[in-house]
Each structure stands twice: as structure tokens, then as C-alpha cells.
Amino acid sequence: xxxxxxxxxxxxxxxxxxxxxxxxxxxxxxxxxxxxxxxxxxxxxxxxxxxxxxxxxxxxxxxxxxxxxxxxxxxxxxxxxxxxxxxxxxxxxxxxxxxxxxxxxxxxxxxxxxxxxxxxxxxxxxxxxxxxxxxxxxxxxxxxxxxxxxxxxxxxxxxxxxxxxx
Amino acid sequence: xxxxxxxxxxxxxxxxxxxxxxxxxxxxxxxxxxxxxxxxxxxxxxxxxxxxxxxxxxxxxxxxxxxxxxxxxxxxxxxxxxxxxxxxxxxxxxxxxxxxxxxxxxxxxxxxxxxxxxxxxxxxxxxxxxxxxxxxxxxxx
Numbered sequence: 001x002x003x004x005x006x007x008x009x010x011x012x013x014x015x016x017x018x019x020x021x022x023x024x025x026x027x028x029x030x031x032x033x034x035x036x037x038x039x040x041x042x043x044x045x046x047x048x049x050x051x052x053x054x055x056x057x058x059x060x061x062x063x064x065x066x067x068x069x070x071x072x073x074x075x076x077x078x079x080x081x082x083x084x085x086x087x088x089x090x091x092x093x094x095x096x097x098x099x100x101x102x103x104x105x106x107x108x109x110x111x112x113x114x115x116x117x118x119x120x121x122x123x124x125x126x127x128x129x130x131x132x133x134x135x136x137x138x139x140x141x142x143x144x145x146x147x148x149x150x151x152x153x154x155x156x157x158x159x160x161x162x163x164x165x166x
Numbered sequence: 167x168x169x170x171x172x173x174x175x176x177x178x179x180x181x182x183x184x185x186x187x188x189x190x191x192x193x194x195x196x197x198x199x200x201x202x203x204x205x206x207x208x209x210x211x212x213x214x215x216x217x218x219x220x221x222x223x224x225x226x227x228x229x230x231x232x233x234x235x236x237x238x239x240x241x242x243x244x245x246x247x248x249x250x251x252x253x254x255x256x257x258x259x260x261x262x263x264x265x266x267x268x269x270x271x272x273x274x275x276x277x278x279x280x281x282x283x284x285x286x287x288x289x290x291x292x293x294x295x296x297x298x299x300x301x302x303x304x305x306x307x
Binding site for chain 1: 190
């Protein structure tokens with residue numbers, strides 16, 4: 001399994017190739033911010049007391065926050081969110097976010113699992129916290145850049161933006 | 167309590183209009199850690215792939231609040247989510263959301279309900295279809 005960098009996005013893709021892995025940190029502040037941005041103020045995302053009352057070990061991240069973060073491995077790499085055509089996630093395990101300054105680290109991987117017609121590709125994603133998978137399934141179908149556009153990007157922009165921003 | 171299976175296949179009147187807006191997209195993107203980019207900074211920003219949840223979740227919640235359904239939303243957790251997009255949401259969009267209950271089934275002590283939300287513009291253009299799997303947990307008092 002080889003990591004492909006964004007410069008090669010339009011030139012060479014093989015089934016089994018992986019995108020550069022990413023790690024995202026989530027703190028309680030990030031959860032509160034996502035509450036406001038999304039309109040989902042379920043107290044299990046900000047109150048330990050109410051999370052425990054719901055039989056959870058403590059405050060957990062919104063599944064949609066974890067889902068929204070994970071797809072950045074694809075959108076940042078391709079440079080735009082418009083490339084994502086189909087995105088599916090099963091939430092298998094809650095992501096508990098401790099009330100400290102470090103929060104929790106979510107490590108995301110993506111492997112190209114299938115080539116599809118019209119220069120589309122399926123990527124299978126994983127998201128792990130402390131080695132444990134938090135998604136039961138996570139798949140993205142993305143439109144890959146066309147060869148010509150990608151080739152000109154490679155010429156004019158030798159160091160791609162993604163990977164610089166982990 | 168068992169859910170009312172008569173709701174399977176029911177489509178609720180479209181919710182909306184939801185006026186997207188430039189700063190809402192930027193706020194949502196910032197909450198996912200996206201920083202300034204050309205697709206966010208322009209006059210008509212593009213929303214991240216999961217943005218439609220901002221419109222579909224309240225529409226779904228309202229639809230499932232019908233007391234005849236018998237769902238206790240306080241015990242609901244999100245089991246799965248999918249977005250199949252015709253195009254990304256843009257800041258200039260005004261959206262409508264039509265929610266359909268697709269399936270209702272028991273799973274041990276829990277109940278699983280799946281919904282499909284058709285997200286269109288007020289002009290009728292399809293933007294995306296959002297599928298949600300919601301689990302009503304039976305183990306919480």
C-alpha cells in the first residue's frame with residue numbers, strides 16, 4: 001500500500017492506494033462550537049450529567065461531527081468539498097471527549113477501494129480513537145480531477161496544499 | 167413501546183424554506199476545522215459534504231415528533247447517515263426538505279427507524295438525498 005500525494009491525484013490511482021492519514025483533535029470547545037454551527041444542542045454533547053443519565057460514560061462527540069471531520073481526508077486532498085458525491089457512515093462506537101485541554105485524537109485513514117465510471121472512485125475510510133474503530137463502515141465516492149487539470153496543477157503548484165495542514 | 171408501523175412509507179409535507187447563507191456555511195466549515203480556502207472565501211461559498219444535516223435533522227425531528235408514531239426522541243441515537251449529492255449546497259440556496267419514513271423495525275430492546283430526506287431547492291432542483299438511521303434505545307429509563 002503506497003501513499004499517493006495530491007500532486008498525483010489526476011495521474012495515478014490504483015486500488016489499494018492510501019491517502020495521507022490525518023489526525024484530528026477534538027476538545028469540549030469543539031463540541032460546543034459544533035452544537036452552535038449545526039443546531040444540534042443535544043445535552044449529551046455538552047453535559048456529563050445528562051450524558052451519564054443517557055447511559056453514556058460521559059460527553060460524546062456528535063456522530064455528525066466525527067463524520068464531517070473524517071471526510072476532510074478526502075476533501076482536503078482533492079482541494080474542494082464539491083468532489084464528494086456520496087458519503088456514508090455507520091456510527092459504531094461513541095467518541096468520548098474528556099473535559100481537559102487535550103481532548104481526544106481521531107486518526108483517519110482512506111484507501112481507494114474501487115474505480116467507478118466517469119473518473120469516480122470509492123474510498124473506504126476508518127476513524128480510530130485509541131486504536132478502536134469508531135465507524136462500522138465509512139465510504140466516500142468522489143469525483144477525481146481530470147487528467148488535464150491535474151497535470152497543469154502539478155506544473156503550476158508543485159507543493160499541494162493538503163498534508164501541509166494536518 | 168412499539169412504534170406505529172403504519173408510518174412506514176409516509177412522506178411528510180416539505181419543511182422549509184431553509185435559507186442557507188454565506189456565514190452559516192463558513193461557521194459550519196469552521197466547526198469542522200476547515201480554514202480559509204478559495205471555496206469558502208468566494209461570494210457564493212460551497213458547503214462541506216455533511217452540511218445538509220443542518221436542514222434535514224430538524225425536518226426529520228419534526229416529522230418524527232408525531233405522537234401517533236410513539237417515538238421517544240430523548241432516547242434516540244444516530245446509527246448511520248448517508249448523503250447522495252447531485253451537487254454541493256451553496257450559500258445562495260433556498261432549500262426544502264421532504265422526509266419519508268422508510269423502515270421501522272425492532273432490534274432486541276431497541277427500535278430502528280430509517281428515513282429518507284429529499285433536499286431540493288425551492289425551484290425544485292435536487293440537491294441531495296440524505297438517509298438517516300436512528301436508534302431508539304430501549305435500555306435507558
